[in-house]
Amino acid sequence: MAKPSLPPGTRDFSAEVVRKRNYLxxxxxxxxxxxxxxxxxxxxxxxLDTLMGKYGEEGDKLIFKILNNGLDNPDKEKQTRxxxxxxxxxxxxxxxxxxxxxxxxxxxxxxxxATWHQQLPLPFKRYQMQPxxxxxxxxxxxxxxxxxxxxxxxxxxxxxxxxxxxxxxxTIFSQLQLPDYSLRINHRQLLVALAAQCxxxxxxxxxxxxxxxxxxxxxxxxxxxxxxxxxxGASIELITSYLQIEGPLATxxxxxxxxxxxxxxxxxxxxxxxxxIESLQEQEVRxxxxxxxxxxxxxYTGTIFEIKAPPRVTMGSIxxxxxxxxxxxxxxxxxxxxxxxxxxxxxxxDVLEELQLFPPDSTQGTKVLFFNLGxxxxxxxxxxxxxLRAKGMAAELYPxxxxxxxxxxxxxxxxxxxxxxxxxxxxxxxxxxxKNIRSGEQRTLSWNDLQTIxxxx
Amino acid sequence: MAKPSLPPGTRDFSAEVVRKRNYLxxxxxxxxxxxxxxxxxxxxxxxLDTLMGKYGEEGDKLIFKILNNGLDNPDKEKQTRxxxxxxxxxxxxxxxxxxxxxxxxxxxxxxxxATWHQQLPLPFKRYQMQPxxxxxxxxxxxxxxxxxxxxxxxxxxxxxxxxxxxxxxxTIFSQLQLPDYSLRINHRQLLVALAAQCxxxxxxxxxxxxxxxxxxxxxxxxxxxxxxxxxxGASIELITSYLQIEGPLATxxxxxxxxxxxxxxxxxxxxxxxxxIESLQEQEVRxxxxxxxxxxxxxYTGTIFEIKAPPRVTMGSIxxxxxxxxxxxxxxxxxxxxxxxxxxxxxxxDVLEELQLFPPDSTQGTKVLFFNLGxxxxxxxxxxxxxLRAKGMAAELYPxxxxxxxxxxxxxxxxxxxxxxxxxxxxxxxxxxxKNIRSGEQRTLSWNDLQTIxxxx
Numbered sequence: 055m056a057k058p059s060l061p062p063g064t065r066d067f068s069a070e071v072v073r074k075r076n077y078l079x080x081x082x083x084x085x086x087x088x089x090x091x092x093x094x095x096x097x098x099x100x101x102l103d104t105l106m107g108k109y110g111e112e113g114d115k116l117i118f119k120i121l122n123n124g125l126d127n128p129d130k131e132k133q134t135r136x137x138x139x140x141x142x143x144x145x146x147x148x149x150x151x152x153x154x155x156x157x158x159x160x161x162x163x164x165x166x167x168a169t170w171h172q173q174l175p176l177p178f179k180r181y182q183m184q185p186x187x188x189x190x191x192x193x194x195x196x197x198x199x200x201x202x203x204x205x206x207x208x209x210x211x212x213x214x215x216x217x218x219x220x221x222x223x224x225t226i227f228s229q230l231q232l233p234d235y236s237l238r239i240n241h242r243q244l245l246v247a248l249a250a251q252c253x254x255x256x257x258x259x260x261x262x263x264x265x266x267x268x269x270x271x272x273x274x275x276x277x278x279x280x281x282x283x284x285x286x287g288a289s290i291e292l293i294t295s296y297l298q299i300e301g302p303l304a305t306x307x308x309x310x311x312x313x314x315x316x317x318x319x320x321x322x323x324x325x326x327x328x329x330x331i332e333s334l335q336e337q338e339v340r341x342x343x344x345x346x347x348x349x350x351x352x353x354y355t356g357t358i359f360e361i362k363a364p365p366r367v368t369m370g371s372i373x374x375x376x377x378x379x380x381x382x383x384x385x386x387x388x389x390x391x392x393x394x395x396x397x398x399x400x401x402x403x404d405v406l407e408e409l410q411l412f413p414p415d416s417t418q419g420t421k422v423l424f425f426n427l428g429x430x431x432x433x434x435x436x437x438x439x440x441x442l443r444a445k446g447m448a449a450e451l452y453p454x455x456x457x458x459x460x461x462x463x464x465x466x467x468x469x470x471x472x473x474x475x476x477x478x479x480x481x482x483x484x485x486x487x488x489k490n491i492r493s494g495e496q497r498t499l500s501w502n503d504l505q506t507i508x509x510x511x
Numbered sequence: 512m513a514k515p516s517l518p519p520g521t522r523d524f525s526a527e528v529v530r531k532r533n534y535l536x537x538x539x540x541x542x543x544x545x546x547x548x549x550x551x552x553x554x555x556x557x558x559l560d561t562l563m564g565k566y567g568e569e570g571d572k573l574i575f576k577i578l579n580n581g582l583d584n585p586d587k588e589k590q591t592r593x594x595x596x597x598x599x600x601x602x603x604x605x606x607x608x609x610x611x612x613x614x615x616x617x618x619x620x621x622x623x624x625a626t627w628h629q630q631l632p633l634p635f636k637r638y639q640m641q642p643x644x645x646x647x648x649x650x651x652x653x654x655x656x657x658x659x660x661x662x663x664x665x666x667x668x669x670x671x672x673x674x675x676x677x678x679x680x681x682t683i684f685s686q687l688q689l690p691d692y693s694l695r696i697n698h699r700q701l702l703v704a705l706a707a708q709c710x711x712x713x714x715x716x717x718x719x720x721x722x723x724x725x726x727x728x729x730x731x732x733x734x735x736x737x738x739x740x741x742x743x744g745a746s747i748e749l750i751t752s753y754l755q756i757e758g759p760l761a762t763x764x765x766x767x768x769x770x771x772x773x774x775x776x777x778x779x780x781x782x783x784x785x786x787x788i789e790s791l792q793e794q795e796v797r798x799x800x801x802x803x804x805x806x807x808x809x810x811y812t813g814t815i816f817e818i819k820a821p822p823r824v825t826m827g828s829i830x831x832x833x834x835x836x837x838x839x840x841x842x843x844x845x846x847x848x849x850x851x852x853x854x855x856x857x858x859x860x861d862v863l864e865e866l867q868l869f870p871p872d873s874t875q876g877t878k879v880l881f882f883n884l885g886x887x888x889x890x891x892x893x894x895x896x897x898x899l900r901a902k903g904m905a906a907e908l909y910p911x912x913x914x915x916x917x918x919x920x921x922x923x924x925x926x927x928x929x930x931x932x933x934x935x936x937x938x939x940x941x942x943x944x945x946k947n948i949r950s951g952e953q954r955t956l957s958w959n960d961l962q963t964i965x966x967x968x
Contacts, residue, residue, distance in 0.1 A: 058561045058622045058842050060554065061610045066623055069549030069637070076550075088900045090877040090907035092526030092925075093533075097517065097656050098555060098612075098642065099575075104515045118556075119578040121608055123646040126601035138595035144583035151578055153518045155555075165515045166523055175924035177910060180526070185555065189580040199554050212910035214889070221897070337897065385515050420547040432671070440678070440794065443545045450547035453634060453669035467632035468549075 063190070063198030070417050077416035078230070078403055079183055079203070085225045086181040086205055089218055094180040096162040098187075099153045102146060106154075108161050108384065116189045119151040155187040159204045160394075167208060168385035176209035183399070197400075206394030208381050213326060216357050216377065217333050219395045223361060223373070224339040230402070231411045234364040235372070237334070238344035241327050242354050242376070244310065247317035248296055252289035260285065261293065265348040269370075273297060299345050303331055306343050323356075330357065355379040359395060363405050372405065373397045419448060421509060422472040422488070423465045426452040435476045438486065441505045465491060472509050520647070520655030527874050534873035535687070535860055536640055536660070542682045543638040543662055546675055551637040553619040555644075556610045559603060563611075565618050565841065573646045576608040612644040616661045617851075624665060625842035633666035640856070654857075663851030665838050670783060673814050673834065674790050676852045680818060680830070681796040687859070688868045691821040692829070694791070695801035698784050699811050699833070701767065704774035705753055709746035717742065718750065722805040726827075730754060756802050760788055763800050780813075787814065812836040816852060820862050829862065830854045878966060879929040879945070880922045881908040882915065892933050895943065898962045922948060929966050 060066065067075070083093075105117055125134050130149070137149035156162050159182045167178065183203045190196055205222065207215045220237055227235040245265070249258045264279045271279075273294070280290050292313070299309045307328055314320035327343055334341035349358045356377030363369035375395035382390050406412055422442065424435040435451050442449045450470070452461045465473050475487040486504050489496045490511065499507070517523065524532070540550075562574055582591050587606070594606035613619050616639045624635065640660045647653055662679065664672045677694055684692040702722070706715045721736045728736075730751065737747050749770070756766045764785055771777035784800055791798035806815045813834030820826035832852035839847050863869055879899065881892040892908050899906045907927070909918045922930050932944040943961050946953045947968065956964065 057626060059558060061556045061558055064554035064556055066554070067550075067552040069551065072550040072552050084903075087876065088903060088905050090880075090905060090925075092876050093524075093529040094526065095524040095529050097521035097523070098644070099518045099521055099656065101516060101518055115580065118580070120612075121576040121578050123572065123575070125598050131599060134599060138598065141582050141595065142588060142591060155577075169514060175921050177921075179907075187555070199556065207910075210910045214893075214908065214910045217893075225900075419544065419549050423547075436671075443682075446541075446545060448545050448547060450636075451671065453664075453667045453671045464632050464634075468547075 061198070063192030063196075065197065065199070069419060073417045073419070074406075074412050075201075075399070075403060077412060078399060078406065079201075081229050082203060082226055082397060082399075083181070083183070085222055085229070088225075089179075089222055091179040091181045091205055091207075094163065094166065094182045095184060096156065096159075096166060096182070098155055098185075100156055100162060100165070102148075102152055102154045104165050105157055105161060106146070109157060113157065117157050118155040118187050118189055119146060120153040120155070121151055122149070125150070156184075157188060158186050159184060159202045159396075163204070163206065164382050165385060167390065168382040168387040171382065171387055171390065177207050177215075178209055179205075179207045181205040195400075195404075201399045203397040203399045204394060205397075206381075206392055208390050208392030211391055213330055215393050216330050217337070219359070219375070219393065220330075220334045220339045220341055221337050223359075223395065224334075224337065226397070227361075230406060232364055232405065232409075233340075234366070235340060236362045237339060237341045238347050238360045238362060239327065239331060239334075239341055240344055240347035240358050241323040242356055242358055243319040243323035244314065244327075244345065245348060247314045247320035247323065248293065250317050250319070251314055252285065252292055254285065254289065257283075257285075259352070262348040265293075265297065265346060268297065268346050297346050303328070303343055306345070310345065326357065349374060349376060353378050355391075357393065361395075361397075363401070364409075367405050367408050369401055369405055371398065372401045417469075418471075420450050420468060420470045421447055422449045422474050423461070423468075423470045424449070424451040424474045424476070425458065425461050426455045427475070427477050428455045431455075431476055431478070431481060434481050435474070438474070438476065438501060438504060445505075447509075474504070518655070520649030520653075522654065522656070526876060530874045530876070531863075531869050532658075532856070532860060534869060535856060535863065536658075538686050539660060539683055539854060539856075540638070540640070542679055542686065545682075546636075546679055548636040548638045548662055548664075551620065551623065551639045552641060553613065553616075553623060553639070555612055555642075557613055557619060557622070559605075559609055559611045561622050562614055562618060563603070566614060570614065574614050575612040575644050575646055576603060577610040577612070578608055579606070582607070613641075614645060615643050616641060616659045616853075620661070620663065621838050621842060624847065625839040625844040628839065628844055628847065634664050634672075635666055636662075636664045638662040652857075652861075658856045660854040660856045661851055662854075663838075663849055665847050665849030668848055670787055672850050673787050674794075676816070676832070676850065677787075677791045677796045677798055678794050680816075680852065681791075681794065683854070684818075687863060689821055689862065689866075690797075691823070692797060693819045694796060694798045695804050695817045695819060696784065696788060696791075696798055697801055697804035697815050698780040699813055699815055700776040700780035701771065701784075701802065702805060704771045704777035704780065705750065707774050707776070708771055709742065709749055711742065711746065714740075714742075716809070719805040722750075722754065722803060725754065725803050754803050760785070760800055763802070767802065783814065806831060806833060810835050812848075814850065818852075818854075820858070821866075824862050824865050826858055826862050828855065829858045874926075875905075875928075877905045877907050877925060877927045879904070879906045879931050880918070880925075880927045881906070881931045881933070882918050883909040883912045884932070884934050885912045888912075888933055888935070888938060891938050892931070895931070895933065895958060895961060902962075904966075931961070 106114055133149040137147035140147040185199050186202050187199050223237050245262055249255050249261050260283045264276050268276050277290055296313060299306050307324055310324055331341050331343055347358055347360050354376035358376035359374055360371055361373035363372045373396055377393040379391050381392050424439050426432050439449050439451050471491055473489050480486055484501050485498050487498055563571055590606040594604035597604040642656050643659050644656050680694050702719055706712050706718050717740045721733050725733050734747055753770060756763050764781055767781055788798050788800055804815055804817050811833035815833035816831055817828055818830035820829045830853055834850040836848045837845060838849050881896055883889050896906050896908050928948055930946050937943055941958050942955050944955055
């Protein structure tokens with residue numbers, strides 16, 4: 055029989071990886087909780103209607119749809135035939151598929167809030183850490199099942215929310231030993247003002263799409279793209295000046311005011327940015343104004359964020375987010391503004407791995423393995439073992455009295471740091487031989503010492 | 512626009528429920544870890560081939576299949592048409608669906624072990640806590656997405672594994688304040704011996720299926736069912752004597768030996784049971800021999816377990832498991848025996864809920880809400896707030912200076928026990944008014960006291 059395989063783009067996660075990922079998720083979770091956010095978990099499946107049309111035409115194609123059960127019911131043959139015919143023309147039919155796997159955490163969150171907004175405490179502060187599924191072509195670093203980790207507050211326009219999201223970011227990366235992250239901030243209304251100043255207010259997307267590529271293709275190519283889209287020479291010059299704004303915050307703000315100060319949106323946006331970044335810096339958050347930050351999504355209407363990995367790794371963005379005016383309008387509940395941040399947990403995991411920042415005890419499983427030397431010895435070892443477990447130490451007894459070599463290899467494979475041996479002699483003397491596998495150091499302890507002294511030598 | 516709905520049989524989990532479930536899962540996880548088991552996580556999707564044919568004909572129908580993407584590709588029209596035609600005849604075709612959602616955790620585990628057995632430390636001890644999906648008709652207490660929680664050790668025939676699983680069960684339910692659970696134990700080979708003694712060794716399933724219903728339909732109906740299946744009167748009498756065996760362990764064993772002692776399987780099985788239950792009782796595990804325990808699955812070959820909820824709730828089974836000879840034979844890797852236990856986390860959750868056994872701090876979110884009284888007051892409150900958060904306390908500041916009533920209702924809705932108020936006067940005196948919402952007790956603290964004294968009055 056052929057060995058079973060996994061679907062392309064999916065992965066098994068071994069004990070070591072799950073433990074490391076739990077360390078990462080638990081760190082993030084505890085900071086979210088500290089800031090008053092509560093967990094939400096939504097089902098893997100949503101109604102197909104809920105998801106379709108929310109992610110653009112390309113997105114729709116990448117949604118995994120679930121086949122209805124009972125399609126072979128003879129009473130339904132006609133409907134099924136019609137449904138099948140529709141599939142050939144790229145259409146989904148309720149007679150074939152009514153459900154799909156969630157594609158992100160934002161739409162399920164919006165669906166939840168739209169359903170329950172009258173019962174929820176407002177502002178509603180939730181975080182959500184769950185896998186999502188996308189039928190993207192699998193490639194290095196891109197999977198069909200991956201975790202997302204979102205934190206949002208809806209129902210409040212206060213800038214305090216932005217300030218707290220920045221503080222959350224800072225606390226998380228400090229706890230993860232990545233204090234040299236950076237939080238880049240811009241404001242969607244500055245880009246709107248820039249378009250207005252160029253006289254192409256109705257073509258904001260041309261500007262944001264081009265600027266979004268700056269990091270990848272460079273300034274000259276951005277200018278070429280704008281020219282191809284019929285943006286005037288004078289406007290391109292203005293956009294170039296905008297993109298070249300640098301220096302400390304006060305200088306950046308001065309230049310932006312002289313460039314865009316005639317646009318009313320710019321005035322408010324600059325006030326908000328100034329207040330926010332100054333407050334963040336008072337809290338020691340590494341926040342900087344980055345006018346070149348655009349973030350493609352049209353969804354955002356106010357502050358926009360991007361979290362960058364430390365320059366010592368080549369990773370780039372490890373998170374982002376922003377303020378939006380209308381989370382739930384798509385589901386018939388208008389007027390609920392909010393702001394959120396999404397952490398790229400897979401990328402942060404890779405950064406921690408590359409910089410070897412997972413604490414050793416985050417991956418520690420069993421701490422000590424008792425060797426099995428036969429029926430009587432095993433009984434003694436078991437009672438010592440249960441004593442250690444009762445105090446919370448992860449410990450094991452090899453289940454069969456096989457050769458030492460085999461038991462030793464088991465300890466090595468499982469990365470168990472200590473082995474404990476109780477033979478005939480040790481039983482008589484009420485002692486135990488304990489060996490640190492890595493250092494080779496060996497100690498003979500009384501049973502009492504074993505139960506009371508911690509294994510950290 | 513119509514309010515969006517959830518697929519039938521699926522649920523959203525609010526903060527309170529997620530926190531309680533995490534308390535339950537974390538308790539179970541820490542015991543598994545203590546016994547040297549490591550976590551495994553497998554993807555939600557498996558190849559359809561991996562799952563089909565493993566759960567019987569009924570099971571196959573309840574597997575959620577995922578539609579392939581790109582069915583409207585004109586180059587593939589012919590294959591797609593053939594595939595669609597097959598659906599009408601109840602067949603799955605790779606051109607329509609190649610993947611499915613996992614139906615349980617056992618088959619993905621077997622697939623994992625079959626793939627990696629040469630690299631894994633053997634015995635391999637893993638636990639897995641993940642949702643599974645079944646297209647069952649939704650009804651009260653039965654969902655299409657629910658958690659399973661399995662712990663297994665494969666690659667060892669030692670009875671020590673059974674003993675440790677019993678200890679795990681005991682430790683978990685003691686920690687959950689359910690010390691009056693019971694662990695019922697039987698041995699598949701006793702049932703084999705019973706069939707042999709009746710002279711219908713090849714019809715074991717008739718006996719196990721009938722016995723499995725004893726709790727539900729009573730002894731008389733079981734006898735009727737056996738008679739309908741052409742079991743002889745003498746055999747039915749023998750089975751009745753078997754089912755009526757009661758009393759303390761020694762009495763039960765004596766009766767079983769006199770009833771089945773001529774069958775070689777029974778002799779070994781009774782020795783194992785005696786040794787196991789005595790060892791378990793030495794460890795204070797509430798283990799009892801229950802000859803009426805059959806467990807439907809043909810999969811089991813040795814010890815079988817069932818965990819029963821305390822008699823003070825009407826819940827019945829909250830877990831079970833047993834020993835099997837061959838986990839991975841289905842995937843071309845024979846000869847890997849094992850033993851496992853599955854905890855019914857949804858049912859255990861319901862028991863803890865009914866008996867109000869979730870500790871109050873397992874659901875505690877935000878502990879204190881600072882009221883927002885305006886720009887200057889807010890700044891002061893924010894700095895006090897950040898001090899508390901830095902010490903790990905979950906705390907919030909209401910983001911807008913709205914009416915007290917609205918801020919108070921927010922605290923009530925979120926079940927926040929303390930509110931803190933810093934107005935003009937408190938700012939001048941460097942004080943804060945703190946109120947316990949439930950008791951109504953109010954205290955005026957210095958800022959220093961707020962930061963150093965814990966809120967537990």
